[in-house]
Amino acid sequence: MRFGMIRKEPVTDMGERAGGTGPDGTAIAEAAGLTLRGAARVPAANGRRVPAGSSLNGTENGAENGRPAPGWSRLRLVAQDMRHGARARVRLISCRPEDPASRSFDQLRTRLLHALRDHGWHRIAVTAPARGCGTTFVAANLAISLSRLSNVRTLLMDLNLAQPGLARAFDIGNVGALDPVLTGAQAPDTHLFRIGANLALGLNDRPVGGGAALFQHPVTRDILDGMQASLRPDVTLYDLPPMLGRDDVEAFLPQVDGVLLVTDGTRTVGRQIAECERLLDGRTPLLGVVLNRAETRKSR
Ligand SMILES: Nc1ncnc2c1ncn2[C@@H]1O[C@H](COP(=O)(O)OP(=O)(O)OP(=O)(O)O)[C@@H](O)[C@H]1O
Numbered sequence: 098m099r100f101g102m103i104r105k106e107p108v109t110d111m112g113e114r115a116g117g118t119g120p121d122g123t124a125i126a127e128a129a130g131l132t133l134r135g136a137a138r139v140p141a142a143n144g145r146r147v148p149a150g151s152s153l154n155g156t157e158n159g160a161e162n163g164r165p166a167p168g169w170s171r172l173r174l175v176a177q178d179m180r181h182g183a184r185a186r187v188r189l190i191s192c193r194p195e196d197p198a199s200r201s202f203d204q205l206r207t208r209l210l211h212a213l214r215d216h217g218w219h220r221i222a223v224t225a226p227a228r229g230c231g232t233t234f235v236a237a238n239l240a241i242s243l244s245r246l247s248n249v250r251t252l253l254m255d256l257n258l259a260q261p262g263l264a265r266a267f268d269i270g271n272v273g274a275l276d277p278v279l280t281g282a283q284a285p286d287t288h289l290f291r292i293g294a295n296l297a298l299g300l301n302d303r304p305v306g307g308g309a310a311l312f313q314h315p316v317t318r319d320i321l322d323g324m325q326a327s328l329r330p331d332v333t334l335y336d337l338p339p340m341l342g343r344d345d346v347e348a349f350l351p352q353v354d355g356v357l358l359v360t361d362g363t364r365t366v367g368r369q370i371a372e373c374e375r376l377l378d379g380r381t382p383l384l385g386v387v388l389n390r391a392e393t394r395k396s397r
């Protein structure tokens with residue numbers, strides 16, 4: 098398994114690397130468990146409340162008890178389940194629940210759902226300090242883990258417009274471009290795919306620039322809100338570009354209730370996490386920090 102989760106200590110208390118050695122000599126990567134934190138510091142997540150009928154009002158497994166979800170029947174069914182994902186190029190380890198690594202994602206899923214339920218939140222940005230930390234890997238595997246909860250509906254959107262990666266991760270071809278959807282030129286339900294009954298995918302096969310400008314456009318905001326209203330996902334995960342060195346994520350923050358930050362245990366350093374925290378401070382709750390490739394670091 099090459100995945101771990103970090104107990105998020107104040108950055109100043111961490112080793113130089115995100116996966117480095119803590120002040121008491123304990124490897125932070127071994128402090129298994131993700132602390133979903135930050136929620137108490139920032140009020141009411143952009144003012145969003147739980148829509149009527151959200152399964153997060155009830156138990157972790159949802160409260161809708163199989164009622165058909167509005168809008169989902171119109172989405173193109175690409176597969177009945179995630180079995181095909183076992184051969185995908187990005188490791189979709191969550192396709193194999195028996196794989197011990199997939200338990201890490203189930204643990205992350207459980208903690209995330211608790212935090213969302215407690216606060217009535219739904220929309221999560223998945224991002225990283227820098228490129229290649231594993232944002233797409235984590236977003237895809239977390240979405241698959243969520244999709245195994247039959248009464249939880251998950252929408253996963255590839256909003257890393259410059260470097261889209263989810264279509265490749267799921268090994269789905271001819272997915273088309275996402276930007277016409279975001280500009281209102283194409284109806285979302287003609288673009289989205291569905292896997293099984295409760296995982297919807299917004300994919301993109303055409304890299305485009307100008308993500309920050311698009312994200313701040315009122316039309317794009319309305320379209321994303323409209324997708325929430327029509328599909329009523331319990332969890333929406335947005336796979337986003339890295340936070341540092343570009344402004345896409347900052348521009349997108351008003352659209353989300355919280356942020357999941359993916360760090361690479363082999364190269365993310367504490368000051369990068371601190372910089373991300375500074376950008377989020379007082380704006381959007383940092384729900385947690387995921388330490389990816391933790392075991393790679395440990396075995397070096
Ligand atoms: N824990 C892991 N175990 C095995 N492979 C991994 C792991 N994390 C990431 N990878 C692989 O590393 C590569 C880069 O990961 P990924 O595409 O998720 O990064 P990213 O942060 O989304 O990059 P970008 O910033 O370019 O979008 C992919 O091939 C992915 O499958």
Ligand SMILES: [Mg+2]
Binds near residue numbers: 234260261262336
């Ligand atoms: Mg990516």
